[in-house]
Amino acid sequence: MQGKQVYAIADNIINSLGFSTTEVIQQIEAEQTGIYQHEIEAIYPTPFWASLVNNEQLQTQINKEFVGQSVEHYFTRLEQMFLLSIQDVLRQTNIDVKSKRVLIIIATTKGNIDLLEQANRDTWYYEKFAERLDMSYMGDVLQKYFGNPNQPLVVCNACISGVLAINIAQQLLQTEQYDHIIVTGGDLVSEFTLSGFFAFKAVCDGICKPYDQDRTGINLGEGVATVLLTTDAKLAQKYSKIRIGGGGSSNDANHISGPSRTGDGLNIAIQKAFKQAACSAQQIDYVSMHGTGTSYNDEMESKALGLANLLDKPMNSLKAYFGHTLGAAGLMETIVAMASMRKGLLFKSLGYTKHGVSQPIQVIQNTQKHKIDYCLKTASGFGGCNAALVLAKIES
Amino acid sequence: MNQLIEQLKVQIIQQLNLEDVEPQEINEDEVLFGGDLGLDSIDALELIVLLEREYGIKIKNQEEGKEVFVSVRTIAEFIDQNS
Amino acid sequence: MMKFTQSCRIHEKKIYRNEALFYSDQALDDKTNFKTFIKGAYKYLGQSYPKFFKMDRLSKLGFIAASVLFSDRVLSAYAPEEIAVVMANRHSTLVTDTKHCESIKNREAYFPSPSVFVYTLPNILVGEICIRYGFKGENAFFISNQFDQDFMYQYANLLFQSGETKACLVGWVDYKDEADYSAILHLLET
Incomplete structure (x- = not known):
C-alpha cells in the first residue's frame, strides 16, 4: 500500500547516558558506556552489570520540568520517565496533543512491573499504584495527563515492541485517521526481569560484547524513548530529514525462547520491510541490528544478514552503550540510527573486538563518517518474533 | 544410587511438567535430550534449577550442564560426586 | 476484500466453534477448575502435543482455542509468511507474573524458574500458535481494557492491504x- 509519507519530526531518549537524544548521542560519539556494576540489594541479591537511570538525576529533571506538580506523588518511576520523554518531544514542535487527530502508542514489555515486587514487600508504593500494573490503565494515566482524547494503543510484543510500534504507527497514519502519532516505549530494570534473565543464564558478567567471539550474554537496561511521527509535509520540511520507509514483522515458528538456527524468520521481516519501503538490499547504507550479545541471537542475525544479501553493509549493535532496554530497545535504537543518518556518522559497535559469528558481517569498529540515505533497523525477541524497519533520508 | 535415580525421575517429571509420563517409562540410561521426552533448552535450564534447589549443587552455564544432563544416570552420578 | 471465515470462543468451561457448542465440561460444578477443563478439552481434541503441558494458563487457553478453530480447517492455500497472528488481552500475563514473583520472594529460597519466566510475555502465546501451525507472518500483541474488535479488524485489514x-x-x-x-x-481471509 502506498499511502501518505510518514516522517519522524522530534524525538527523545532517557537512559543511563542522558535525558535527551542530544545528550545520549554525545556520549555514544565519545564511545562512553552507561553500563556499570551495581550492588543494589533491592534489585538483585548479588552485584550485576546493567544500564540504570540515576534516581537523583531523574528527580532533578522531574522537579525542573514539572515545577510544583509533585509528580512523584502521582506517578510511578516508569511513568515519570514517560512524562519527561513525551514532554521533551512535545516541546520540540507545536503540535496540539489535545487534538483528536493525535494518538499515543506505548511500547512496553512489562510496564510498571516493579509494583509486583513491591507487593512482595507490602510497601506504600504498591498500595498507592497497584492498579497501574494493568498496562492499559497505565496508558490511560499518561493520556489523561497530556489531555489527549484517544485511548492509547499499548503494544506488548517482547523485544520487538519498539520497532513494531513504529511500523503500526506508520500504517495507522497512512489511513489518515490521525495526523500525528506519539510513539513512546519504556521498561525498567527490575528484580522481576533481572532474576528471570539470570535464570536463563543469559546475563553478562561485565559489559556485553555483541558479535564478539567471547560474548557471554546481555546487560539489561532501562529507560524511555519517544518519537513523534507525522504525515504533515510542512512540519517535515521544518523539522525532519527522516522518513519512515516501511516495516514488517514475522515469526520463526521454531522455539519460544531460542532464536532460529537459520535466520529465516528475521529475513522474512527484512524482506517485508524492503517491499513496503520499495527499496532493495543494495540501497541500504547501514544496518542497526538487535545484537543482544548472546551466543545464539547474534549468530542467528549474522545468518539473516547473509540471507538478505546484507553481509557487506556496515552494521552495529548499540547494546554495549545502554544495555537491552526491552520494549524500548527498538525505539531507542531507531532514534540513534536517525541521528546517525542526520549526522552522516556510523557509530562504533562497542564491545566487539574478535569476530565471533559464522558469517563475514561488517561490524563497525570505529566511529566514522558515512553517507546514510537508507538504514535498516531490526529486532528479534522471545516468542520467536522478528521485526524490521527501513528509514530513509529525505533529499533536501 | 538406584534410590537416587528413582527420586530424580520423579523430580524431573515434576520440574519439567512431563504430564502423562510415568517414572518407570524413563530409562535411566537413555539420552534425555534429543530422545523421546522431547526436552529443549528451557528444560536444560530447569534441570540446573532442580539441582541447585534440591541438592545445593550449582551449575554455572549450559555448557557445563550439557555434560551432566546426558541421562538420568549421569545426573545421579554427578550428584553423588558433588554432594 | 477481507472476509470472516472461522471462529472459536471459550468461556465458563465451554468451547464454541463457529458459535456452536463444541465442548463443555461434563461435570459443570464448582469442582472442575480451569486446569481440568482445559486438559479435558486437549484430550477431547485427541491431540498429541506434549509441549501443551509446559504452557502457562494463558497459552493453554489460546492454544486450545486455535486447535478448535483449526480442527476442521487447514490453511494450506497460503505460504507460511502470509499468515499473521494478531492478539490482545487485558491482564497480560498476570498469573504467571505473580508465580515468577513468588519464586523470588524469599532470598533464602531464591529459585526463579526459566520455564515460568519465559511465559511472562503475552506474545509467547502467539509464538506457541505459530510453532504449532508453522505460521511465519506478521505478529502483534496489544493490551487493551476490552476486546476492541473494530480496531483488530482494522489492523488486520491494513496487513491485508500491504x-x-x-x-x-x-x-x-x-x-x-x-x-x-x-x-x-x-x-x-482475503
Whole structure:
C-alpha cells in the first residue's frame, strides 16, 4: 500500500547516558558506556552489570520540568520517565496533543512491573499504584495527563515492541485517521526481569560484547524513548530529514525462547520491510541490528544478514552503550540510527573486538563518517518474533 | 544410587511438567535430550534449577550442564560426586 | 476484500466453534477448575502435543482455542509468511507474573524458574500458535481494557492491504483467574 509519507519530526531518549537524544548521542560519539556494576540489594541479591537511570538525576529533571506538580506523588518511576520523554518531544514542535487527530502508542514489555515486587514487600508504593500494573490503565494515566482524547494503543510484543510500534504507527497514519502519532516505549530494570534473565543464564558478567567471539550474554537496561511521527509535509520540511520507509514483522515458528538456527524468520521481516519501503538490499547504507550479545541471537542475525544479501553493509549493535532496554530497545535504537543518518556518522559497535559469528558481517569498529540515505533497523525477541524497519533520508 | 535415580525421575517429571509420563517409562540410561521426552533448552535450564534447589549443587552455564544432563544416570552420578 | 471465515470462543468451561457448542465440561460444578477443563478439552481434541503441558494458563487457553478453530480447517492455500497472528488481552500475563514473583520472594529460597519466566510475555502465546501451525507472518500483541474488535479488524485489514498477508488470526485471549478468563478467535481471509 502506498499511502501518505510518514516522517519522524522530534524525538527523545532517557537512559543511563542522558535525558535527551542530544545528550545520549554525545556520549555514544565519545564511545562512553552507561553500563556499570551495581550492588543494589533491592534489585538483585548479588552485584550485576546493567544500564540504570540515576534516581537523583531523574528527580532533578522531574522537579525542573514539572515545577510544583509533585509528580512523584502521582506517578510511578516508569511513568515519570514517560512524562519527561513525551514532554521533551512535545516541546520540540507545536503540535496540539489535545487534538483528536493525535494518538499515543506505548511500547512496553512489562510496564510498571516493579509494583509486583513491591507487593512482595507490602510497601506504600504498591498500595498507592497497584492498579497501574494493568498496562492499559497505565496508558490511560499518561493520556489523561497530556489531555489527549484517544485511548492509547499499548503494544506488548517482547523485544520487538519498539520497532513494531513504529511500523503500526506508520500504517495507522497512512489511513489518515490521525495526523500525528506519539510513539513512546519504556521498561525498567527490575528484580522481576533481572532474576528471570539470570535464570536463563543469559546475563553478562561485565559489559556485553555483541558479535564478539567471547560474548557471554546481555546487560539489561532501562529507560524511555519517544518519537513523534507525522504525515504533515510542512512540519517535515521544518523539522525532519527522516522518513519512515516501511516495516514488517514475522515469526520463526521454531522455539519460544531460542532464536532460529537459520535466520529465516528475521529475513522474512527484512524482506517485508524492503517491499513496503520499495527499496532493495543494495540501497541500504547501514544496518542497526538487535545484537543482544548472546551466543545464539547474534549468530542467528549474522545468518539473516547473509540471507538478505546484507553481509557487506556496515552494521552495529548499540547494546554495549545502554544495555537491552526491552520494549524500548527498538525505539531507542531507531532514534540513534536517525541521528546517525542526520549526522552522516556510523557509530562504533562497542564491545566487539574478535569476530565471533559464522558469517563475514561488517561490524563497525570505529566511529566514522558515512553517507546514510537508507538504514535498516531490526529486532528479534522471545516468542520467536522478528521485526524490521527501513528509514530513509529525505533529499533536501 | 538406584534410590537416587528413582527420586530424580520423579523430580524431573515434576520440574519439567512431563504430564502423562510415568517414572518407570524413563530409562535411566537413555539420552534425555534429543530422545523421546522431547526436552529443549528451557528444560536444560530447569534441570540446573532442580539441582541447585534440591541438592545445593550449582551449575554455572549450559555448557557445563550439557555434560551432566546426558541421562538420568549421569545426573545421579554427578550428584553423588558433588554432594 | 477481507472476509470472516472461522471462529472459536471459550468461556465458563465451554468451547464454541463457529458459535456452536463444541465442548463443555461434563461435570459443570464448582469442582472442575480451569486446569481440568482445559486438559479435558486437549484430550477431547485427541491431540498429541506434549509441549501443551509446559504452557502457562494463558497459552493453554489460546492454544486450545486455535486447535478448535483449526480442527476442521487447514490453511494450506497460503505460504507460511502470509499468515499473521494478531492478539490482545487485558491482564497480560498476570498469573504467571505473580508465580515468577513468588519464586523470588524469599532470598533464602531464591529459585526463579526459566520455564515460568519465559511465559511472562503475552506474545509467547502467539509464538506457541505459530510453532504449532508453522505460521511465519506478521505478529502483534496489544493490551487493551476490552476486546476492541473494530480496531483488530482494522489492523488486520491494513496487513491485508500491504499485499503480504493473506490470512490473519485475530483474537482476544485473557486469563485473570479461575472465574475470569475468555478466548475469542476469528480467522480472517482475503
